Amino acid sequence: DTAVSQTPKYLVTQMGNDKSIKCEQNLGHDTMYWYKQDSKKFLKIMFSYNNKELIINETVPNRFSPKSPDKAHLNLHINSLELGDSAVYFCASSLSLYGYTFGSGTRLTVV
Amino acid sequence: GESVGLHLPTLSVQEGDNSIINCAYSNSASDYFIWYKQESGKGPQFIIDIRSNMDKRQGQRVTVLLNKTVKHLSLQIAATQPGDSAVYFCAENFGNEKLTFGTGTRLTIIP
DSSP states (O other), rough: SEEEEEOOOOEOTTOOOEEEEEEEEOOSSSSSEEEEEOOOOOEEEEEEEEEEEEEEEEOOTEEEEEEETTTTEEEEOSSSSOOOEEEEEEEEETTTTTEEOOOOOOEEEEE | OOEOSSOOOOOEOOOOOOOEEEEEEEEEEEEEEEEEEEOOOOOOOEEEEEEEOOOOOEEESSSEETTTTEEEEEEEEESGGGGEEEEEEEEESSSSSOOOEOEEEEEEEEO
């Protein structure tokens, strides 16, 4: 029973397309996150939601829009995809920072 | 500024030996630190954490040491096994729910 699950695991798409990545957690955590990992393995936070409210919004192009329909779900929608968006995107959740748990990642390739 | 850095990007250790992975951080206000292990194709997995009011914490085969004077964190893995081969990240937090990650160290266990 996966704690933090994201779909799809792989996503290959053309430049200019719009795509979404979904994330769900069954840990009862109150905070969810999106992180981006680049080709050099560097992990950087993009967004954080606490009980459906946006609390962290790093310097991310506004083509990226997170949506949290409830505290167990945090989806990431990306408009007008660019080559530089290719990366692995990780969803994570925590209970006020503790128990920080990551999903297995979505590898996005923009061609 | 905020940064968490690692001294060595790669580390090779003979199976059965102990390994030490180092991490330097620059924010003296950081009060919580976590070590993560990331295996190929997977998300970061929690290993051990430590709060700034401690200087040492032990888990199963792992020990984290925190030296606040020089803003240095280390992860010691005892009696390394092939399954310990992975990329290891340190991460810091300073009062919000965002983790700032270091660049990662790739640990390779030589049979």
